[in-house]
Structure formats: structure tokens, C-alpha cells
Amino acid sequence: MSANLCTESVAIIGSGPAGLITAYTLLVDGFSDVQILTRDSTAGGVWATERVYPGIQINNVHGEYRFSGLEMPPPAVGGGRLTGQDLNAYMQAFSAKFLQHAIRFDTEVINIRRDEATSIWFITVEDNNTSVREILEFSRVVLCTGGCSTPQIPEALSLAAAQRAGFTGPVVHSKHFATHLAPILEAVPAFSPEKEPKTIVVIGGGKSAQDMAAYLAKMGRKVSVVFGRTDAFLASPRPLPEFIRKSRLLSIMSGHVVLRSRLERFLHTTWLGSKMTQFFWSFLTKFSLGALDVSPTSPLYNVRSLFWSTSVNDEGVPHGDKFHMLVHAGKIRTITPARVQGFGSDGASLVLSNGQNIKADLVLLATGYSSSWTDIFDDATAEHVGLKRHAPDPHCESEHQWDYRSLRNHPSVFPKSGQWSLSIYNGIVPAKNIARRDFAINGAVYTTNVGYTWEVVAHWVSSYFLSDNMSIPTTPEDACPYAERDAAWIRRRYPDALERINESRSSVVAFWTWPQYTDQLLEEMGLQSMRSGGNWLTWPFKVIELKELSTLAVERRVRRGKRGGRLIAAQLG
Incomplete structure (x- = not known):
């Protein structure tokens, strides 16, 4: 076990890719009490056994939709294309190897609330097999429910x-x-x-x-x-x-x-x-x-x-x-x-x-799908944490025009009457709650490279919970302008996006631009960005590989200045 064991409990809501990599990263960092709560009977979220059917093919090629801690076998179909069965097998293998005792299956999350006086999170769950309900207590919560469950x-x-x-x-x-x-x-x-x-x-x-x-x-x-x-x-x-x-x-x-x-x-x-x-x-x-x-x-x-x-x-x-x-x-x-x-x-x-x-x-x-967040949070908690939709900030709209020539002549804009905004810093932490370091989100960043993006987010979340020295806002007043800027960017860059995507998958849209987004997260953790390398001529064409992330936990530990202890990953494996 790690010499720097963290005994504070963490609940992870959802056993999809975001939930799995977040739990793994927290355990590697020494959090001893990490529990994934999922309504599903198997791990994988969208790629759980009960949701995968023959012939389904995903939008990723081999090497993209996985994590640095475990290789993925070549897909059965030629051309490097991944099927739903490939993803299901990988998620089952990952959870079995690293998270066998950390996932509570067939557990419906009924309600999440935070006691503002004690800062304890109370999560009401129901066993899908017995219909028995109980209330669980946690110090921190990571929301990994994704945008494709409701x-x-x-x-x-x-x-x-x-x-x-x-x-x-x-x-x-x-x-x-x-x-x-x-x-x-x-x-x-x-x-x-x-x-x-x-x-x-x-x-x-x-x-x-x-x-x-x-x-x-x-x-x-x-x-x-x-x-x-x-x-x-x-x-x-x-x-x-x-x-x-x-x-x-x-x-x-x-x-x-x-x-x-x-x-x-x-x-x-x-x-x-x-x-x-x-x-x-x-x-x-x-x-x-x-x-x-x-x-x-x-x-x-x-x-x-x-x-x-x-x-x-x-x-x-x-x-x-x-x-x-x-x-x-x-x-x-x-x-x-x-x-x-x-x-x-x-x-x-x-x-x-x-x-x-x-x-x-x-x-x-x-x-x-509609947002998976709406029905599980106590109204007061959703308000205190800062998870609710609100009207766009007109000041932010006028301040950030992004007068890029490449964005001129855009298509018709989704009607203003339907526009909405979320104030979530980096798509990870509600700006209103950023100073408390007891709540985070993974899986709500809309990206074409799930594995790389969500693994970096998982490290960011762990550093945030460990109160590492990070280059991020420390107060809601400082965080809100950045969050509102990102929300305004979604409306400018993807005019009709809010018509189809929901809160659970749109806190930040880093669709093609996940490399720039993850570079920002790495820099906020004080780590090297642009890890694929290259010179002034070749850097746009250098292949980005997951092995770039394999040393992040060690780099963060070194930067934290702590010595001794072994990675809990050795025991998890």
C-alpha cells in the first residue's frame, strides 16, 4: 500500500470508461476507499454487456479508446476498426484486473445530497435485485454518468x-x-x-x-x-x-x-x-x-x-x-x-x-438522451454545487467574440430562446464549488479521443482532490469567467450543438481539439504538455500515443515532493 494513503472515501457514479479510469487513478494515488456505484450488471457504461449488440461499430480506431495501463488486443474486424464487442471485452478486462472489488453493480443511485454543515455526501441507493434502499456516506463524489444513459x-x-x-x-x-x-x-x-x-x-x-x-x-x-x-x-x-x-x-x-x-x-x-x-x-x-x-x-x-x-x-x-x-x-x-x-x-x-x-x-x-444529472441531485445540492442550467451571460457573449476569419459565414444558429449555459470550469468542476475540492466530473467533456482525454482528466481530478499545487482559479469569482467563456465558445463554434447534446456530455466541447484541451490540463498540473514532440515543422503530424501518459502518476508524485511508498497499482495488478 502507499505510504501516503488517503482514507477519505470517494464515490464514483457510473462504471463507464470515465468511471473506470477515474477509480483506477485515485487508487494508484493512494485513495484507499474508492467505490463505483452503477445500475448496470457489468462494467463499461455504453459498452456494458447488456447494451452491446452484434454489428455495432464505434467511431474510434485501435489505440484510441483505451487507457495507458492496459494494452488492447487488435480488433477482430480488419482495418483497425473497433466494434462494441471489442470495447466491451476491454472494459471487462480492465475492471477485472484493476477494480474487481471497487465496483458495486446493480445499484441504482436514487438521490445525491450534500449536508452543507458537515460537507458529507449522502447517496441514497437501491439494489436492483432486492429493491432494498440504503444511504451511503462519502467525503467526495466524482460524477461519471455520461450523456448516454437516460x-x-x-x-x-x-x-x-x-x-x-x-x-x-x-x-x-x-x-x-x-x-x-x-x-x-x-x-x-x-x-x-x-x-x-x-x-x-x-x-x-x-x-x-x-x-x-x-x-x-x-x-x-x-x-x-x-x-x-x-x-x-x-x-x-x-x-x-x-x-x-x-x-x-x-x-x-x-x-x-x-x-x-x-x-x-x-x-x-x-x-x-x-x-x-x-x-x-x-x-x-x-x-x-x-x-x-x-x-x-x-x-x-x-x-x-x-x-x-x-x-x-x-x-x-x-x-x-x-x-x-x-x-x-x-x-x-x-x-x-x-x-x-x-x-x-x-x-x-x-x-x-x-x-x-x-x-x-x-x-x-x-x-x-437527456441529462443523467437532473433526477439524481437534491435541488438544494444542485444549486449549492452549481450544476443547474442558466441563461447565457450576455456580458460574456459580448466580451468573447472570437473574430476568427475561419468562423465567418456560420450556419443558422440554434434559436436564442433555446440557448443555455453551464458554469463548469474545464468541464470538470462547477465554478461555484471550486474552492471545496469535494466534487468533480469526468466524462462530460465531448471529445473524439475518449481514452486519452478522460485519462488526463482523471489525473487532474486526483490532483485537485489531493490539493496539489495547480494553476487553477481558487475562488468561484475567479473560476466563473473561464467557465462562461467556454460555454460561450460552444455557442459560437458549434451553433446547433445545444439542440442535440445535454449537460452530461457538453460541459466542454473539445471535439477535434482534445489535444489542445489536454495540453491545458497538463500545464495546470505543472506537467509537460505537447508530449508527442516534434520540431517546428513536424509537430502537427506527430502521432499522439497513450504511452505518453503512463508516467503521469509518478510525475505528479515527484512534483508533489513526497517520497517513499509504493504505487498501489502494483497490488491492484
């Missing part, structure tokens, strides 16, 4: 609305697709010329909608997908070289809240640089569309912007059994641009915004 279902498409319309078919949200897969396949038999075919209607154009539709089409089911616009995507005839896919190139071309290098300032603030930036993203868009044979006449051409949107998929190398190819082959019907307004009065159809009524025997809702 289904968001429009009222017009709810089970209650279906019952009122007399709709007799199943209505299933994408979260429950894996657990309901057998009943779905039973309810809608495979297409047969001898029988009138039954139809599955998938509502939504995002990754979940595409994966479900592709799987069902390959199983011989008749599938229709209704969407307004589908996700933007990256694709190429061959796997992209690592100096493009795993370097800083895309992040530099994206534009960050702070332009950290001379090259970034050239690309985003000068006339010539902005033209180069626009050309780059335009070329990448056309190149990707061409790789998947999506022509201007195709319904799949109605995609979101690769530059302006956070709804972007990495499709990799085209395969005949993937969504776009199946649409081209006529095995998936697409209805776009259209939205489903509700269930038809005949009990067997859906009413669309374009005036159509379409037959539906089963409805799959890929309508996204």
Missing part, C-alpha cells in the same frame, strides 16, 4: 402517445435495443415473398439509427429510416495514415477557444489561412462522400457539416454490409428530409412532417 423520448413518440393512438407494435429506444433484440426479431419476421412484409421504422439519422438499421437489414428485415439530416462522416478508400488520423492535424484545422500556436493563429485569423482551412474541410467532406459513393442526388447527401457539427462519424473504409452501402443497394429505405410528428390514428402508421403516413409495425427511437 433516454430522451419526445412526448409525441412516447408509449403513452402510442397507447392513445391505439398503436399495437413495440416502441423501443436505442438504449434498450440489445436487451430487446430477440423480441424485435420475433415481432418482425424476415422478409418473405409469400407474406405481407412487416416494417421496422427507425427514427433518427445518427450513429445509433444507422447501426440498428444496418443490423436489421442484414437480418432480412424491412427497414425504413426517417431523419431530417444525417450525421457528417469521415471515410476513405483505405485506412487513413496515422500521421493524419492520430496526430494534431485535425485539431489544428478545427480552431480552439484559445489559439495556442503561431500556426493556429495563421490558419484561423488571416485571410489566406482561413481560405486554407475552408478548403481543407471542404476537400475532406467531398473526399468522404466520394469514398462512400454518396452523390448529390442521394438522400444521404443531406448531411450535417463536417466543420460546424459535433455529429460526426468515422466510417473508415467502405464495406458492403454497412449503412451507406445497404442504402445504395436498396436494402434500407430512407425518408428525408422529414420528421415523425406522431402515431397515426389507424394504429399502424406514423405521421410525418412532409404530409406522409408510413406503415410501421415496430418503432425504434434513436432520439438521443
Whole structure:
């Protein structure tokens, strides 16, 4: 055990990737009482066994979606693409090796509150198997519930609305697709010329909608997908070289809240640089569309912007059994641009915004998720901690204009009446609570590189809890302007983001720019940033690898000036 053991208890809410790496990092740093609370029966969050279904493929390639403490076997599918099964196996292996006695499964968190007088956190939990409730006490809490755990279902498409319309078919949200897969396949038999075919209607154009539709089409089911616009995507005839896919190139071309290098300032603030930036993203868009044979006449051409949107998929190398190819082959019907307004009065159809009524025997809702934070916090605690939405600060809006030439001619902005803000410093600590060092968040930073980003965040959280010397604001008054700046940046950089993402995954949007974001966190901990190296010419193309993070715990300990003791990681392994 570590000679510098910390006996204060820490509750981690959620057993997804953010929860696992946070618990591991805290244990390595000497926190002896770390407990993960999760409603799931297995580790992994989105990639838990009960949520993964055959054919689901993620937006990351091998080497990105893992942690420095454990290697990941090569994926079974060629081209370096990771499937849901690959992620599930890795999360199970990581938790079994390092966190076997730290996770409390099948435990629903009912309520979280903090006693302001004693600063003790009281967490009411319920055992999913016995329905027995109890109240647990902790010194600190890390919220790792993610933004994909609480289904968001429009009222017009709810089970209650279906019952009122007399709709007799199943209505299933994408979260429950894996657990309901057998009943779905039973309810809608495979297409047969001898029988009138039954139809599955998938509502939504995002990754979940595409994966479900592709799987069902390959199983011989008749599938229709209704969407307004589908996700933007990256694709190429061959796997992209690592100096493009795993370097800083895309992040530099994206534009960050702070332009950290001379090259970034050239690309985003000068006339010539902005033209180069626009050309780059335009070329990448056309190149990707061409790789998947999506022509201007195709319904799949109605995609979101690769530059302006956070709804972007990495499709990799085209395969005949993937969504776009199946649409081209006529095995998936697409209805776009259209939205489903509700269930038809005949009990067997859906009413669309374009005036159509379409037959539906089963409805799959890929309508996204609402925040997982809203229902679990006592109102007073949410207010004291600083987790509540609020209207954007107009002073901050006017102060931070980011007059980057590359951000001119932006698409239509999400209506101001729907705009909202969160005041969470770095997407990790509510500004209002920053001085107390008893609450943090991991997993709410929206990033394309989960493994690297959330591992750095986990180290930042541990340093914060240990009261390390960090270059961060120490009072709410100092932290709020930075938090409001980041919130204003989301509205400026991704004008329609708040229409689709929720608090649990949008406290900071470091989508392409996770390298700049993690560099900032490393610098705030007093550690080396730009760890991939390179000279003035090569640094944008240097591959960023997880092994760069393998010594962070030691570096932080050295900087802390403490000697002696062994890493608890040796015992955990």
C-alpha cells in the first residue's frame, strides 16, 4: 500500500470508461476507499454487456479508446476498426484486473445530497435485485454518468402517445435495443415473398439509427429510416495514415477557444489561412462522400457539416454490409428530409412532417438522451454545487467574440430562446464549488479521443482532490469567467450543438481539439504538455500515443515532493 494513503472515501457514479479510469487513478494515488456505484450488471457504461449488440461499430480506431495501463488486443474486424464487442471485452478486462472489488453493480443511485454543515455526501441507493434502499456516506463524489444513459423520448413518440393512438407494435429506444433484440426479431419476421412484409421504422439519422438499421437489414428485415439530416462522416478508400488520423492535424484545422500556436493563429485569423482551412474541410467532406459513393442526388447527401457539427462519424473504409452501402443497394429505405410528428390514428402508421403516413409495425427511437444529472441531485445540492442550467451571460457573449476569419459565414444558429449555459470550469468542476475540492466530473467533456482525454482528466481530478499545487482559479469569482467563456465558445463554434447534446456530455466541447484541451490540463498540473514532440515543422503530424501518459502518476508524485511508498497499482495488478 502507499505510504501516503488517503482514507477519505470517494464515490464514483457510473462504471463507464470515465468511471473506470477515474477509480483506477485515485487508487494508484493512494485513495484507499474508492467505490463505483452503477445500475448496470457489468462494467463499461455504453459498452456494458447488456447494451452491446452484434454489428455495432464505434467511431474510434485501435489505440484510441483505451487507457495507458492496459494494452488492447487488435480488433477482430480488419482495418483497425473497433466494434462494441471489442470495447466491451476491454472494459471487462480492465475492471477485472484493476477494480474487481471497487465496483458495486446493480445499484441504482436514487438521490445525491450534500449536508452543507458537515460537507458529507449522502447517496441514497437501491439494489436492483432486492429493491432494498440504503444511504451511503462519502467525503467526495466524482460524477461519471455520461450523456448516454437516460433516454430522451419526445412526448409525441412516447408509449403513452402510442397507447392513445391505439398503436399495437413495440416502441423501443436505442438504449434498450440489445436487451430487446430477440423480441424485435420475433415481432418482425424476415422478409418473405409469400407474406405481407412487416416494417421496422427507425427514427433518427445518427450513429445509433444507422447501426440498428444496418443490423436489421442484414437480418432480412424491412427497414425504413426517417431523419431530417444525417450525421457528417469521415471515410476513405483505405485506412487513413496515422500521421493524419492520430496526430494534431485535425485539431489544428478545427480552431480552439484559445489559439495556442503561431500556426493556429495563421490558419484561423488571416485571410489566406482561413481560405486554407475552408478548403481543407471542404476537400475532406467531398473526399468522404466520394469514398462512400454518396452523390448529390442521394438522400444521404443531406448531411450535417463536417466543420460546424459535433455529429460526426468515422466510417473508415467502405464495406458492403454497412449503412451507406445497404442504402445504395436498396436494402434500407430512407425518408428525408422529414420528421415523425406522431402515431397515426389507424394504429399502424406514423405521421410525418412532409404530409406522409408510413406503415410501421415496430418503432425504434434513436432520439438521443437527456441529462443523467437532473433526477439524481437534491435541488438544494444542485444549486449549492452549481450544476443547474442558466441563461447565457450576455456580458460574456459580448466580451468573447472570437473574430476568427475561419468562423465567418456560420450556419443558422440554434434559436436564442433555446440557448443555455453551464458554469463548469474545464468541464470538470462547477465554478461555484471550486474552492471545496469535494466534487468533480469526468466524462462530460465531448471529445473524439475518449481514452486519452478522460485519462488526463482523471489525473487532474486526483490532483485537485489531493490539493496539489495547480494553476487553477481558487475562488468561484475567479473560476466563473473561464467557465462562461467556454460555454460561450460552444455557442459560437458549434451553433446547433445545444439542440442535440445535454449537460452530461457538453460541459466542454473539445471535439477535434482534445489535444489542445489536454495540453491545458497538463500545464495546470505543472506537467509537460505537447508530449508527442516534434520540431517546428513536424509537430502537427506527430502521432499522439497513450504511452505518453503512463508516467503521469509518478510525475505528479515527484512534483508533489513526497517520497517513499509504493504505487498501489502494483497490488491492484
